[in-house]
Amino acid sequence: MKRLLIRNGRVVDPSQGLDQGMDILVEDGAIAAIGERLDARGRSQILDAAGLVVAPGFIDLHTHLCEPGLEHRETIESGCRAAVAGGFTAVCSMPDSNPVNDDPSVTSFIRKRAEQVGLARVYPVGAVSKGQAGEAMAEVGEMVAAGAVAVSDNPRPVRNALLFRRVLEYARSFDIPVAAHEEDLDLSDGGSMHEGRVSTRIGLAGIPTAAEDVMVARDILLAELTGGRLHLCHLSTSTALDLVRIGKRRGLALSCEVAAHQFVLTDEDLASAGYDPNWKANPPLRGSAEAEAIMQAIYDGTIDAIVSDHEPRHLDEKEADFADAPFGMIGLETAVPLAIDRLVHGKVIGLMQLVRLMSTRPAEVFGLPGGSLREGSPADLTVLDLRALRAVEPDSFRSKARNTPLAGRRLRGWPAATIVGGTIVWQAGKRPKN
Amino acid sequence: MPVEAAAALAAKDVVGIQRLSPGEIQLILNTAEELLEVARRPIKKVPALRGSTVINLFMEPSTRTRFSFEVAEKRLSADTLNFSASGSSVSKGETLFDTARNLMAMAPDFIIIRHPHSGAPHRLAEVVPASIVNAGDGINEHPTQALLDAFTMCQHFGGLEGLKVVIAGDIRHSRVARSNAFLLGKMGAEVRFVAPASLLPLDVEELGVIPFVRLEPALEGADVVMMLRIQLERQKKLNFPSMREYYDFFALTPERLALAAERAIVMHPGPMNRGVEIDSRVADGPRSVILEQVTNGVAIRMAILYLLAGGRSEAASDS
Secondary structure, three states: OOEEEEEEEEEEEOOOOEEEEEEEEEEOOEEEEEEOOOOOOOOOEEEEOOOOEEEEOEEEEEEOOOOOOOOOOOOHHHHHHHHHHOOEEEEEEOOOOOOOOOOHHHHHHHHHHHHHHOOOEEEEEEOOEHHHOOOOEOOHHHHHHOOOOEEEOOOOOOOOHHHHHHHHHHHHHHOOOEEEOOOOHHHHOOOOEEOOHHHHHHOOOEEOHHHHHHHHHHHHHHHHHHOOOEEEOOOOOHHHHHHHHHHHHOOOOEEEEEEHHHHOOOHHHHHHOOOOHHHOOOOOOOOHHHHHHHHHHHHOOOOOEEEOOEOOOOHHHHOOOOOOOOOOOOOOOOHHHHHHHHHHOOOOOOHHHHHHHHHHHHHHHHOOOOOOOOOOOEOOEEEEEEEEEEEOOHHHOOOOOOOOOOOOOEEEEEEEEEEEOOEEEEEOOOOOOO | OOOOOOOOOOOOOEOOHHHOOHHHHHHHHHHHHHHHHHHHOOOOOOOOOOOOEEEEEEOOOOOHHHHHHHHHHHHOOOEEEEEEOOOOHHHHOOOHHHHHHHHHOOOOOEEEEEEOOOOHHHHHHHHOOOEEEEEEEOOOEOHHHHHHHHHHHHHHHOOOOOOEEEEEOOHHHOHHHHHHHHHHHHOOOEEEEEOOHHHOOOOHHHHOOEEEOOHHHHHOOOOEEEEOOOOHHHOOOOOOOOHHHHHHHHOEOHHHHOOOOOOOEEEOOOOOOEOOOEOHHHHOOOOEOHHHHHHHHHHHHHHHHHHHHHHHHHHHHHO
16 A cells, blocks of 8 residues: 655645644555544655645636647647646637547547646546637537536637527536636727826727626626626636625625736736737736736635636747737746745735635636545645745746746745655656656 | 936936836937937948947837838948748747847847837846847837827927827827826826727826816816827727727827917828828828927937937946
């Protein structure tokens, strides 16, 4: 029997309301015991977590792994290496591969490839519409049977309100959420950054907050009409969060996420970076008032999950001028330190709430295993060093991509080890296996 | 109080008015004044840029700006090369940076760039050692146009401080309007932007201007009325209903011009849509300085190249 004893850590588990020094014994990939001064029960691998935080494994609801078909940006293997190095034990992979994950054969491929790689767990998100073209509904049930945990046309919105209504209704039969990228493309009108004072000053075409807000309003109303499960991807505006508050007060099956960069970086930062396309994301980096509103919504529980919104781009794609370059920034290896640095050390929320937002709630929202350290749960754990102070070094990333605006930024609080199914798949300062 | 001219330009490039100080702007205006007389000589040439290579990199169609730069370069005795987007490697999919690297391999001293996307000259300036001059980038800036406009205003009014300048037209897509707002704001003039709100950028006050959604009230007491070209190709039929309606409400007609100050001058960066934003009676009338703007454009571009060349030769002798 394979055993791992994690000793002397500060165990933080929102599912049991735990925050105290404890040991955790793992046997055969599951949590066998949790308590003070546990006996190693014979031969065990020991992980000394003194001075470190031990939490249920962090789950990223929003990652683009780009395989099949877009391997020049990222592969399932490189993406999973990045995930575990960034403290994530599981990632949900968006369907915008080539071919699109709109078919159970693609869903199974992603599952099987991730199992072969054997690092992070990968949960495929299927497409809402065939080819993500926004016209005909994809085979939702077949994809769920093959392992999809949600459906989404991310990074595109579903323009057709009737299709979106129908998929909210149809997905109820399979009890999965429909995840929505909320953007009215007519209102975005080809813009490349947040529309406001800064876009007016630096002369880039803007994307107004209303482009997101009108779609959030539409889809919350459709969730109410249909009783479907709606998950709103990477929200970026204060009004969208107010609309979520209304929807939640009405008791809808509604959840939402924010990307970690969205409450740290602003359009003013973008402006001072001088038209560098690594700052171009969708939704765009908003103003500081929106970032403040996001932190308020994190504090008051309006937001369910913090995600990486990891969107890899090849160097050649970003070597263009700002308007021409594609949207997207990577986040798997920076989301956790960004969140600890800004939210925990910045005293927005406590550690318990952070673990809830990066593990327990994401598991609940997408109905995934994990998110808890209860005995019998899968032994997926994220170990954190809250005191580690390091600069972001893109050259050391496991991801194939380098499209981050965070190079050189010093952050306090980094992952120290990642355990998936009882195996230490990554540990700070140690060379990765094979 | 007039602005004191700087001794030299601080940067190796002129990518936008936003990055120029009032002293640098005054220096360019003063230098253009001196160079204006070159055009009146029988041999319209000075040797200032002899042996220098200038590449005119135009990734967007342009006739007058490109010609104006070319004339300026030739009058300074530079060797000039023209590169335009159509029929070049750009249409074969080469990136801006690869194009620039290839051009740099030919060791030019200056690259004049016009580009359809905002910020392209700024990015280029970071990666190439040549001096970059922005000849218009996307909806961002057109610094040489704003400088020649300011120069023209100075010729008529002796300075810029306190002038009331109306700029009317498709402000949202206009790099000319933006560069003028930055420049005139820095030099103490009052700028009034006029357009239906569908043609104004959001939070336009950020540019330090007073916005108006009707032309008539903005014209009151105006010293300068600058009409912008309605860029028909950019309207997508959503911003205003028709050319006829635009003319009826927003064009500069003799009747509307009568609302401005008696000494007011009429400007237009060209090319004009007669009968859309400007009535021919105004365009060709006694207060129009539109052709003076073109003449002054050459002097301004000569001044910028001359000043940047001074900086370059100093840097060379330092090293």
